[in-house]
Amino acid sequence: MEYRGKAWRFGSNIDTDAIIPAIYLHTSDPQILGKHCMEGIDPGFPKKITAGDIIVADENFGCGSSREHAPVAIKAAGISCVVAKGFSRIFFRNSINIGFPIFESEEAPGKIANGDELIVDSDKGVIINVTRKEEYKSIVYPDFIKSIIVKGGLLNSIK
Amino acid sequence: MGMTITEKILARHAGKKEVLPGEIINARVDLVFANDNTGDLAVDQFKKAGFDKVFDKNRVIFVADHFIPPKDVSCAEQSRRVRVFCREMGLSNFLEVGRVGIEHVLLPELGMIKPGDVIVGADSHTCSAGALGAFASGVGSTDMAAAMAKGELWFKVPETIKFVYKGTPGRWISGKDLILYTLGQIGVQGATYKAMEFSGEAVEALTLDERFTMANMAIEAGGKNGIFHVDQKTIEFLKPRVKTDYEIVSSDPDANYAEVHEYDVTDISYQVALPPSPGNVKSLSDIGNIQIDQVVIGCCTNGRLEDMRVAAKIMRGKETNFHIRTIIIPGSQEIYLQALQEGLIETFIRAKAAVSLPTCGPCAGLHMGILGEGEKALATTNRNFVGRMGHKTSEVYLASPAVAAATAIKGYISTPEEVM
Numbered sequence: 001m002e003y004r005g006k007a008w009r010f011g012s013n014i015d016t017d018a019i020i021p022a023i024y025l026h027t028s029d030p031q032i033l034g035k036h037c038m039e040g041i042d043p044g045f046p047k048k049i050t051a052g053d054i055i056v057a058d059e060n061f062g063c064g065s066s067r068e069h070a071p072v073a074i075k076a077a078g079i080s081c082v083v084a085k086g087f088s089r090i091f092f093r094n095s096i097n098i099g100f101p102i103f104e105s106e107e108a109p110g111k112i113a114n115g116d117e118l119i120v121d122s123d124k125g126v127i128i129n130v131t132r133k134e135e136y137k138s139i140v141y142p143d144f145i146k147s148i149i150v151k152g153g154l155l156n157s158i159k
Numbered sequence: 160m161g162m163t164i165t166e167k168i169l170a171r172h173a174g175k176k177e178v179l180p181g182e183i184i185n186a187r188v189d190l191v192f193a194n195d196n197t198g199d200l201a202v203d204q205f206k207k208a209g210f211d212k213v214f215d216k217n218r219v220i221f222v223a224d225h226f227i228p229p230k231d232v233s234c235a236e237q238s239r240r241v242r243v244f245c246r247e248m249g250l251s252n253f254l255e256v257g258r259v260g261i262e263h264v265l266l267p268e269l270g271m272i273k274p275g276d277v278i279v280g281a282d283s284h285t286c287s288a289g290a291l292g293a294f295a296s297g298v299g300s301t302d303m304a305a306a307m308a309k310g311e312l313w314f315k316v317p318e319t320i321k322f323v324y325k326g327t328p329g330r331w332i333s334g335k336d337l338i339l340y341t342l343g344q345i346g347v348q349g350a351t352y353k354a355m356e357f358s359g360e361a362v363e364a365l366t367l368d369e370r371f372t373m374a375n376m377a378i379e380a381g382g383k384n385g386i387f388h389v390d391q392k393t394i395e396f397l398k399p400r401v402k403t404d405y406e407i408v409s410s411d412p413d414a415n416y417a418e419v420h421e422y423d424v425t426d427i428s429y430q431v432a433l434p435p436s437p438g439n440v441k442s443l444s445d446i447g448n449i450q451i452d453q454v455v456i457g458c459c460t461n462g463r464l465e466d467m468r469v470a471a472k473i474m475r476g477k478e479t480n481f482h483i484r485t486i487i488i489p490g491s492q493e494i495y496l497q498a499l500q501e502g503l504i505e506t507f508i509r510a511k512a513a514v515s516l517p518t519c520g521p522c523a524g525l526h527m528g529i530l531g532e533g534e535k536a537l538a539t540t541n542r543n544f545v546g547r548m549g550h551k552t553s554e555v556y557l558a559s560p561a562v563a564a565a566t567a568i569k570g571y572i573s574t575p576e577e578v579m
């Protein structure tokens with residue numbers, strides 16, 4: 001699979017309260033959650049992005065609570081994937097389980113600036129920075145995890 | 160080669176002789192639970208996927224603890240949907256206000272957690288149950304739905320970090336100080352994806368309640384689970400609660416650890432995590448004079464009986480500072496009742512503290528003690544991210560029940576020695 005879009009840069013330890021503040025936990029409607037995506041750190045974020053754009057962050061993205069509302073909000077806002085140096089483990093599971101692709105890359109985040117045009121090739125495990133004409137390595141997931149994403153999430157894959 | 164307690168439990172539940180860190184396995188789960196918030200999403204996913212029954216009616220539990228009694232219509236609706244689902248599925252395990260407590264306090268109390276179990280809960284602090292020698296890990300709602308349907312779930316076997324605590328800490332130094340100290344040492348990503356195994360003479364000396372506190376905050380270091388070995392104290396705790404057999408599992412002497420950290424805790428002082436991170440930990444003596452607006456004693460970290468006892472001992476016969484709102488939240492109905500019988504509740508009320516029914520309360524900024532602009536709270540909870548307890552300019556300081564009780568009396572962050 002290929003994901004293409006503009007990079008939106010965030011730092012380290014972006015926690016789930018920043019991704020979707022607790023005041024919106026009363027709902028599980030993706031449409032509503034998507035409208036408040038990243039509100040704890042960048043209010044108005046969903047209005048600025050174009051469908052397909054990519055969030056790029058440093059360490060420990062998605063730390064904090066187990067709320068699945070976080071990847072749901074990011075996906076519903078139109079973000080195609082997240083690239084980070086590392087993810088918190090529950091956020092990682094939740095994303096895979098809802099069929100939302102996220103990629104670990106030690107190298108890429110440090111070299112990507114806000115607004116860079118990116119192509120993430122999940123099969124090859126590469127991230128192409130179209131703006132800077134650079135290429136970075138990213139993780140290639142084991143087939144088990146790939147198949148969950150391809151089937152659109154864990155529940156579809158175990159049915 | 161030998162295996163750690165975590166690896167052994169996972170291997171057994173995957174029907175394998177041996178597992179290696181990094182390996183992806185499908186493991187049987189012994190208990191699956193969610194709360195009034197995550198439960199709704201899990202139920203939704205479960206239904207959307209077209210499942211019509213749970214794998215075992217006795218092993219799926221919903222605990223209403225986050226917004227109880229419901230604080231508004233949408234919370235009431237979340238609870239209602241889960242309640243209806245449980246009735247449809249024939250589950251008798253939807254526990255509500257009046258029969259309930261904070262999930263991580265309540266489930267061990269009800270005897271639902273056994274050593275050697277694999278437990279998943281749709282809540283990040285599920286790791287608390289590791290205090291009883293179980294593998295317990297927080298998952299999301301989709302995981303919860305899948306586990307509810309199939310009674311099994313995928314896991315990546317974590318590497319283990321071993322923590323060895325030596326020495327004998329001072330009078331009021333508790334498990335909370337030990338875990339905060341640990342977070343200060345390794346940071347909030349210090350154990351990402353990893354198992355945290357707590358051992359050593361200093362943790363053997365801890366009460367079970369304090370071990371729950373430590374296991375509870377494993378997630379604050381990014382840990383997949385926190386785990387203790389079963390000892391005589393664990394067995395005493397389990398005796399009146401768990402009626403079925405269980406198997407005691409322990410790490411092999413030649414088990415492989417990703418890291419080993421040894422701490423001598425003889426001289427550690429009161430630990431405080433400053434906003435906005437549970438890893439931003441300092442000794443209380445190094446933080447200066449910090450005036451506080453609200454003290455909260457409770458939460459799945461420190462809402463247990465021992466915590467109530469410590470707080471009452473320090474507050475007995477005194478009055479909380481006039482400028483402080485003190486909110487005390489026993490973690491379960493059983494703890495509330497016990498605290499009442501021991502006179503602890505009376506102590507709190509006479510000290511002009513407010514005592515709440517068991518709930519998560521303000522811990523996650525949900526209700527019953529939200530902070531206003533620029534307000535500061537000292538809480539026995541586990542997280543102090545920006546805006547965690549209310550307004551985005553408000554701040555949360557994390558500490559032990561002893562420090563919280565002393566702070567309630569003084570009005571600024573203080574040690575028990577200052578008021579005793």
Ligand code: SF4
Nearest residue numbers: 284458459519522523
């Ligand atoms: S007390 Fe706080 S940390 Fe514990 S389960 Fe409730 S909201 Fe989560």
